[in-house]
Amino acid sequence: MSKVIMYTTGFCPYCKMAEKLLRSKGVEKIKEIRIDLDPEQRSEMMNKTGRRTVPQIYIGEKHVGGYDDLARLDHLGELMPLLAS
Template identity: 50%
Template sequence: MTDITLFHTSTCPYCVQAERLLGRKGITAINKVNIEQSATLRDEMIARSGRRTVPQIFINGEHIGGFDDLVRLDQGGALDPLLGL
């Protein structure tokens, strides 16, 4: 099973798009971490990704990046293997 973590906020349209793209791939088990109300979770996201923007996506512990990075992986054919598809 693929482990996916999605750091997000509730108002981020790119977060929604990232979740939709993964859903189209049949991925429904996503560990969604809302960083809006927790400085600790925001700090964790920044420490793990080196970035301050959302979404930040991790697949099997590997930092993928944000939504644009996820789309590039998909368009380049590299996303399916990461997802085990």
């Protein structure tokens, strides 16, 4: 299963929904990077993704985007193959 990294904050409902969706697909380990606790991580996230909102999700080396992007991949049947790669 591909490595999953998620930039998140402590009180983000979309982060929780993304985590729940990923767990329902069998993802056991999600590396969470809390940008609310580390301003340097927020800057890094914005530089890497070009986005300011959380969650920002990486599966392997691929930037998936936020929760809506993750849910769209799942709806299209593209999430499981990405996780399996």
